[in-house]
Amino acid sequence: MTGNLGVYIHIPFCRSKCPYCDFFSFRANKEEINAYVDILCDKIKMWGKKTDKIVDTVYLGGGTPSILGAEICCRIINTIKDNFEVKDDCEITIEANPSSGKFFDFKKAYDNGINRVSLGVQSVNENELRKLGRIHSREDVENTISLIKNSGIDNFSLDLMIGIPEQTTDSLKNSIDFCISSGAKHISSYMLKIEENTAFYKRRNDYAFPDDDLTADMYLFAVDYLSKNGFRQYEISNFAKTGYESKHNNKYWLLDDYLGIGPAAHSMMDGKRFYYNRSVENFKNDVLISDGTAGDLYEYIMLRLRLAEGIDIAQTEKAFGVKLSESFLKSIDLFCKNGFMKRCGDKCCFTPKGFLMSNSIIAELSNKI
Ligand code: SF4
Numbered sequence: 001m002t003g004n005l006g007v008y009i010h011i012p013f014c015r016s017k018c019p020y021c022d023f024f025s026f027r028a029n030k031e032e033i034n035a036y037v038d039i040l041c042d043k044i045k046m047w048g049k050k051t052d053k054i055v056d057t058v059y060l061g062g063g064t065p066s067i068l069g070a071e072i073c074c075r076i077i078n079t080i081k082d083n084f085e086v087k088d089d090c091e092i093t094i095e096a097n098p099s100s101g102k103f104f105d106f107k108k109a110y111d112n113g114i115n116r117v118s119l120g121v122q123s124v125n126e127n128e129l130r131k132l133g134r135i136h137s138r139e140d141v142e143n144t145i146s147l148i149k150n151s152g153i154d155n156f157s158l159d160l161m162i163g164i165p166e167q168t169t170d171s172l173k174n175s176i177d178f179c180i181s182s183g184a185k186h187i188s189s190y191m192l193k194i195e196e197n198t199a200f201y202k203r204r205n206d207y208a209f210p211d212d213d214l215t216a217d218m219y220l221f222a223v224d225y226l227s228k229n230g231f232r233q234y235e236i237s238n239f240a241k242t243g244y245e246s247k248h249n250n251k252y253w254l255l256d257d258y259l260g261i262g263p264a265a266h267s268m269m270d271g272k273r274f275y276y277n278r279s280v281e282n283f284k285n286d287v288l289i290s291d292g293t294a295g296d297l298y299e300y301i302m303l304r305l306r307l308a309e310g311i312d313i314a315q316t317e318k319a320f321g322v323k324l325s326e327s328f329l330k331s332i333d334l335f336c337k338n339g340f341m342k343r344c345g346d347k348c349c350f351t352p353k354g355f356l357m358s359n360s361i362i363a364e365l366s367n368k369i
Helices: 030-050 070-083 106-111 126-131 138-151 169-182 212-228 247-254 280-284 297-304 313-320 326-337 352-356 358-366
Strands: 004-011 054-062 085-096 116-122 156-162 186-191 232-235 238-240 258-261 266-269 272-276 288-293 341-344 347-350
Touching (some): 004 070, 004 247, 030 070, 030 258, 030 280, 054 070, 054 247, 085 247, 116 169, 138 156, 138 169, 156 169, 156 212, 169 186, 186 212, 212 232, 212 238, 247 258, 258 272, 297 313, 326 341, 352 358
Parallel strands (some): 004 054, 004 258, 085 116, 156 186
Antiparallel strands (some): 186 238, 232 238, 258 266, 266 272, 272 288
């Protein structure tokens, strides 16, 4: 089938494993990396033969794609261009890490079509970076941003984290101020989540994590402060200057088609979800796991509510040919009264306070659809 497609490429390598990280990533030597890239390029060619969709976004994520170096990243991008129909104005993003970004040839990347960088900053406060087990410094971040800007790539995003041990609202403000003054067009601000199978989880009692109230205050501060500085919140954790929202990530929330190539990469195409599991061997052997159909009413509402624009009740009912139940609408009114949601005619969405509770609110609403 035709239509537009976002392509996600997973690079499962990092220089060291951050203790809080649950992504599928590990250390590897040069031979292992080269062997993986050969497999990856073969799979890109295979998928190119299977679909006529037109690629309008590409995202190299991980792991740490920047440790491959620009030459290999460009080989991957050019393999996509040679095997898919790729739009001229395709958004092509690469995730970079300040510890390897300072060695990355962003100019070469830009010359080969990479036009967006997402840089994992997390914090510019050295004590917080050390608590997170990150191996970069504030100086590495500054150097990497200079390289990105000098390459001609003006669309770059910086990731920050909320809930770091020893973090305060003042220290968060310091990191946000840094990002704002850097010239970034997009800022992501994720809550630190302690996943069970991480080193952080085992040592969780050794750290002075901010408590829930302080974490909530910091999130609300970030939303307000970023908005006052021209970064509109368009999703729970994402903020952008006008026109610089991530086109690729928007596909996940708008239920547009995307294809994930690599171990642990998920896809949604033509109403079906499927993924590769967390194994390079299985990826190599084309073990693809079906994950059911996509885009039912529940999923549509759940994903749209992650976006600041929320849902339009009349449009939703029309799209699915249903009437949303009285108890669903009453619950929305109640959440509005309590300041967790806003409703204007048919449009309803979360407030920043509501975003903090969005998982439990969506769970409650889903029982009433
Ligand atoms: S650099 Fe990113 S992907 Fe790699 S271990 Fe750290 S958090 Fe995980």
